[in-house]
Amino acid sequence: MKLKIFTLAFAVMALYSCGPTQNKEKNNTTNATNDSAITEAQWVLQQLEGEDIDPSKNGKLISFTLNTKDNKVTGYAGCNSFFGNYTLGAGNRISFSTLGLTKMACSEDDFKESELMNVLDMTDNYRINGNQLELNVGKRAPLAIFKKVDKNAEPIVEKYWKLKTLEGKDVKMSKNQEKEIYFTLKMNENRVVGFAGCNGMSGTYKLEERNRISFSQMATTMMACPDLDVNEAEFLKVFELTDNYTINGDTLSLNVGRRAPLAVFEAVYL
Incomplete structure (x- = not known):
């Protein structure tokens, strides 16, 4: 009889001792999941x-x-x-x-x-x-x-991209040009901001898998521009045509299909 009582008591103690341990393990798993987030x-x-x-x-x-x-x-x-x-x-x-x-x-x-x-x-x-x-x-x-x-994703955003070539031709800043031609993709509301040679420009962009990109609602200010080496209309046409991009280090190419780049840019760290 004493043996039966002892066996039963031992089983109850074992059951209670397992319960808290399992709960503790469950809690640890939950905390680890939260931490990883x-x-x-x-x-x-x-x-x-x-x-x-x-x-x-x-x-x-x-x-x-x-x-x-x-x-x-x-x-x-x-x-x-x-x-x-x-x-x-x-x-x-x-x-x-x-x-x-x-x-x-x-x-x-x-x-x-x-x-x-x-x-x-x-x-x-x-x-x-x-x-x-x-x-x-x-x-x-x-x-x-x-x-x-993602630290390894979207290396194109939040960078100052200075225009280097347009339709295969090198671009140099004109003497009467206020500042260099560039654009930046802002994370806030997927905005595009930049300078087209005489006018400021703005618009929106969308990034997709496999380096797909599209631009929309691209517009410029309405400044009267002197003669420039770069035609603003031709530069803005790049954003209308572009459907993909490639990045090699600090060099960005905007492309359409598999053609030669429409325009090539260089990252500038101010």
Whole structure:
């Protein structure tokens, strides 16, 4: 009889001891999944304290990445790079510590880096909604909102592309030309901005798989232009015809089908 009671007690203890262990393992799996949603991705700034931000500064994106290997955070604040440590906890808790900046001299027009660094210092929790990340303190409105970007994808966006050749002919800046011909693809609302030789230009773009690209609603300002080496109408025609692109290092070609490039551009890092 004593043997039966002892066996039953042992079985009950074993059952209870297994339960919490399984729950703990399940919780650990959940936390790991949550952690992986925020780490090893480039988070590009979209809003800071409720204000929309253009993340492209000096040819780079205001952004950060959480590296799981050593729990380090690295990023770009608009003029200087920053670095430090981060800690993740249950319930989407996050904190940043020992943050430092490089010591580049920044112009007054540059993004106020101290505001971003202050937000990181205050943050104690985060929320992910699709490809957006909110950094918060307590239950307040988000301190900052970031957009997830694949670090290896879309190398064409947020770069200053200076025109080098048009229909196979080298392009040089005219003496009476205000600035060089260029364009940039902005992440915000998929906008195109640039300069066509005399007039500013704008429009929208769409990127698809296999380096497919299309431009629409391309328009220019209405300045009266002196004689230029580059015909603006011919340059704008490139965007109308283009259906794909190729990138080789800092060289971009806009193409139609498999023809020779309509135009070739060079990335300039300001």
